[in-house]
Amino acid sequence: MRRAVVFLLLLSAGCTAPEPPRRPAPPVSSVTPSAPVTPQWTGTWAAAVQGDGRAFDDHTLRQIVHTSIGGHAARLHLTNEFGTRPLTIGSAGLGAHRAVTFGGRPSVTIPVGGSAVSDEVPFVVPADADVAVTLYLPAATGPSTRHPVASRRNWVAAGEQVFATRLTGARAERSWYFLSGLDVRGGAGAVVAFGASITDGLGSPFGGDRRWPDLLSDRLRASGREIGVLNTGLSGNRLTADEHGERAPARFARDVLRRAGVRWVIISDDALNDLGAADPPPAGRLIAGLRELITRAHAAGVRVICSTLTPYEGAGYWTSGGEAGRAAVNTFLRSPGSGCDAVLDQDEALRDPARPARFLRRYDSGDHLHPSAAGLQAIADAVDLRWFAP
Template structure:
């Protein structure tokens, strides 16, 4: 065959197009490889980037639906896993078709970032009543301060899901298996975290994690909805801005107490699960624990709170976790305030501020938000209006009260 000039040009063009196509597929394959099941690096420990405290769902269930739950990460990593809980379930929980993806807003995800999550190599997992499950590692580039959607299909009716009562944001559900879809036709919102207990990462630069253990203030009560404006979120931003790689976890439960079970298990009874068992935990901030114990207080309340705090410190130190003790913010003017409760608060705060208390550091939340002219009350600038919970400015003041120097580097 005789090659003409035009024939040579045609062949050259085809070769060039094939070369471009080859490059495109290599890029696609490379991108896809970032989302495949991976082997965990045995030399890099897991660190939690997000977690929540599980509670009894008390009858809140689902009917063969896809749940798309959104978490705000504190640190990033190259390998990710999720933790599921059926702690309060009365029957086995089957979860299938689990995917991670970048959340774009209002329940929509970027499908190009979809990553399939498996459990023991299987597409689904059945978690026994009272049990938990941890996924296989997934190679996935997760940024710090990002919005990650965890979509999971429930192929069987769930009568009562283990949950965290208030997500302080919208989560999303829709009928059927829609776990990989960018948007969810027929989407409906719900306002808790159901069976999703934690998200962990592997990051070679991670310095550990700090758990904020508290009640409604730590839970983010009445901070901006969908805004990630709780004080622990703001603390995570401060740490990131300072070049630190510290996971910041929210173990607050609205209405929770230090001493008594009620709305969730008491801090004493959930310390192991919500703090000491968290991957990479290095510090715990004992925050607004005790505020709810002051309701119905008597003259012994302050001493009992101090005794409870001592137990938390001893048990945390036994697990080699450093304890940052927080003073209790004021609450005069709030429903449930009493002179006996105020006396108990002062007894507790005096102990926290006393040398030799056993704490590894002190976070003086009280001093950060109280009214200087009337220190039993919130500064009006920070008061949400009920004289117990902060507004957004108050959340910033609480986050600012945490000295970043308390998070000593391992090498320093």
């Protein structure tokens, strides 16, 4: 059973990492002790972003993210990837009262198309915890950069309220704005779940952190593996066209290869949206696009877990031609020549044996395209944890 930790006040308590046990003095005085090894940065939470017309001016955003692994320090990733003017962050905080700085300063201006990484913030970050990230936007932002489907409540309020325990006059938001990642010191690497709405958790219980990557994180943690799970699913995204954000190959470096500590990627469901397009590309083009992602991941030293495409007969955009394309893509992904290091067979995990083009009824959310809560669990359970070897 998941045990969510509400992580708003813990950060302000000034928690620090326990001191390591003392080593005995070296027997020879001329031996110089080695310097302590600083744990690497590993992503504990991430979000893929796209452009949005919403703008802010003299507003405070309080946004909640859920960690997958813990560590002894943290840093934030902020983004103005799709902005049309420089974005100024007047101040930022973690938890209730922990200030975040950028190059030693409380504020930072991010250029159009740019990003910013905060300084290291020292405190112990628990795994499986809710972390409040608060940003003050003192000037007009212009169009926002956001992740639309946060599947939880965030908050926006007028004026500067970064260190307020409770925001005055706040209203709810259901997206993450200008925030793309949280890293921690520690962990044994990260796996990125890269896909579209099935990965993004569209239809999963609101506020429950029950997307299939969340459920995979539960399994990894229960097995004793300290592996960050980063969800860069983007609902509506495609492999071969810019729709609901940049096409998968255009965002692959930003959302996978540049993530802190990435060692594995699970390439999931973008191609399903291509098959449902008004003029779907041929299967050969989808296969070529997947080959490109696999090749780029391997060139960066990242192992690739390929996911077969799930059944979707009965969905609004299903066609017999799309079904033939799905079958061809899945045949490629299961083949020895695909280049995949492993295959997460979402198709096999969710299909109805009597009607393989459809979900098994208990795995269908009702729209015949997105899995139910039980279906999301079935995807997570189909992951072989032995793939995540040290």
